[in-house]
Amino acid sequence: MPQFLGSPPLPMTAKAPPHRWPWGNLGWVGLSGLLMAMALPPLSGWPLAWVALVPLWWVVVGSGGWRAAAGYGLLWGIVYYGLSLVWITHLHPLMWMGIPWAGSIAIALAAWGIITLWGSVCIALWGAGLWWMARRWPDAVLWRVLAATALWCLVETLRNYSPLDWSPLGLTQSPNNLWILHWARLSGPTTLTALLVAVNGLWAEAVSSQGFRLGRLGLPQNVRGGRRHVIGLGVGLLILSHGLGWVIYQRATPANPDQALTLGLVQGNVPTREKLTPAGIRQAMTTYTEGYQALAAQGVDAVITPEGALPVIWRAGDPLVAALKQTVAQTGVPLWLGTFAPVEGEPRHYTQSLLELRPDDSGLDEPRFSDRYHARYNKVQLVPLGEYIPFEPVLGRIIQRLSPLGNSLVPGQRGQRFETSLGLVTVGICYESAYSRLFRQQTRQGASFIVTASNNDPYPPGMMAQHHAFDVLRAVESDRWAVRVTNTGLSGLVDNHGRTQWIGPPQIALSHAVTLDRLQTQTPYIRWGDWLLPLLVGGSVLLGWPLLKKR
Structure with missing residues (x-):
């Protein structure tokens, strides 16, 4: 008979019947993905994430074969990632670049579909793995929860090393569930994912199993009321994780008034479709120069502009570069x-950069270029299709028009140090907020606060809320204050406990001064990295070895 929701596993000797894709199971999987998407910003229904995986787990364990299990995982990913990334379609319209209406729609849908499918394939692999474990060891309930948690964390971590990644499970708890977010100080984003998957898995196994056995991590042993025990474990883990998270949250880092800084943020709100024209360049120059001068007059220690605020190549001889340097020299405040800046030794290639300009050239070594700057950070994680072109022979002629530099952007080197007049700073440019390891590397070197600079045009406020949630995660896991400055929003300030101290409205021009603390603490994650993932994977293999031998 076909395997439906809650059906007991087929014996290994039995031949699985053809799977008929029951509509009920498809509905449960779709609901599971929908609930998890609703837990993300901007809706931020974070409690849903603690139960949202239960229907997916039910259906996968009760599937008639690994292909069906993978298919259910694929469907879940399409719903979850598709809904959470629907803002990508706001790339349309692109007719201002000369692209026909149909081509503009095609580009926006293709970008949305590719990143959605990539995340969905990863969940399909997890689904097939969970089904395989359930069929091989149907009694090993607790071990299966541990191994499935390790597998999800492994897949999510590997995906984060790819050019495309967004919407990890931990993002569902940001920016509101601060007690749980503080677990990220132990081992980064993996800690949050592990807690969510484990709690969901315990409840799913308790509800979906038919009189399972509960032994020492799966060694057969009849236990009366085993379902109640597993539900109790899920409830206990949920309560314990929030309780210990509260304890970590309460351990405030002492503030040092001598280390406080006041920084100015300029949100220019110059749309990309205008900024890449001669008139738009002049508008950007005027907007950011006036904002800089107004903030400098307030006595800030430095002024920060967003990603690509001045959309020209930073090189000597450019009148805009000369004018801006003169303004900084006259005003007396670092900018x-x-x-965009040229690569040393490769004048035809450029990086997306954040440069520090000071009022004078004192302290500079012999400059490599005549257009001097004191500090430079080059964006490491470039955006596919927007800043570099995969499959260039096929896509290059169309996609290169999305950037003012064509296909010449190159990534920055890892291990950079943004040494400024205010000390060492951790920097992330736009898309890099999703890659915690880039922030960890800089913070471990001694950076005392975080700055993220983004464009965020033409995306809607929903995307901006997700981007802000990433910065909250980065602030908490590293125990650093984070300043966020964008072109169209949301600019803001987050303290080292993830509390948003100020956030500006989207899609308006503004200048604002914020005050933050510089810190030098090192959390376990900053000191040792993601140590939990190898512990989960190794523990699953070690504890599962007796099961494998017995099988």
């Missing part, structure tokens, strides 16, 4: 400018 951290988002722009």
Whole structure:
């Protein structure tokens, strides 16, 4: 008979019948993905994430074969990632670049579909793995929860090393569930994912199993009321994780008034479709120069502009570069400018950069270029299709028009140090907020606060809320204050406990001064990295070895 929701596993000797894709199971999987998507910003229904995986787990364990299990995982990913990334379609319209209406729609849908499918394939692999474990060891309930948790964390971590990644499970708890977010100080984003998957898995196994046995991590042993025990474990883990998270949250880092800084943020709100024209370049120059001068007059320690604030190549002889340097020299306040800068020794290639300009050239070594700057950070994680072109022979002629530099952007080197007049700073440019390891590397070197500079045009406020949630995660896991400055929003300030101290409205021009603390603490994650993932994987293999031998 076909395997439906809650059906007991087929014996290994039995031949699985053809799977008929029951509509009920498809509905449960779709609901599971929908609930998890609703837990993400901007809806931020974070409690849903603690039960949202239960229907997916039920259906996968009760599937008639690994192909069906993978298919259910694929469907879950399409719903979850598709809904959470629907803002990508706001790339349309692109007719201002000369692309026909149909081509603009095709580009936006293709970008949405590719990143959605990539995340969905990863969940399909997890689904097939969970089904395989359930069929091989149907009695090993607790071990299966541990191994499935390790597998999800492994897949999510490997995906984060790819050019495309967004919407990890931990993002569902940001920016509101601060007690749980503080677990990220132990081992980064993996800690949050492990807690969510484990709690969901315990409840799913308790509800979906038919009189299972509960032994020492799966060694057969009849236990009366085993379902109640597993539900109790799920409830206990949920309560314990929030309780210990509260304890970590309460351990405040002492503030040092001598280390406080006041920084100015300029949100220019210059749309990309205008900024890449001669008139738009002049508008950007005027907007950011006036914002810089107004903030400097308030006595800030430095002024920060967003990614690509001045959309020209930073090189000697450019009148805009000369004018801006003269303004900084006259005003007397350092300016951290988002722009494009040439690569040393490769004048035809450029990086997306954040440069520090100071009022004078004192302290500079012999400059490599005549257009001097004191500090430079080059964006490491470039955006596919927007800043570099995969499959260039096929896509290059169309996609290169999305960037003012064509296909010449190159990534920055890992291990950079943004040494400024205010000390060492951790920097992330736009898309890099999703890659915690880039922030960890810089913070471990001694950076005392975080700055993220983004464009965020033409995306809607929903995407901006997700981007802000990433910065909250980065602030908590590293125990650092984080300043966020964008072109169209949301600009803001987050303290080292993830509390949003200020956030500006989207899609308006503004200048604002914020005050933050510089810290030098090192959390376990900053010191040792993601140590939990190898512990989960190794523990699953070690504890599962007796099961494998017995089988």
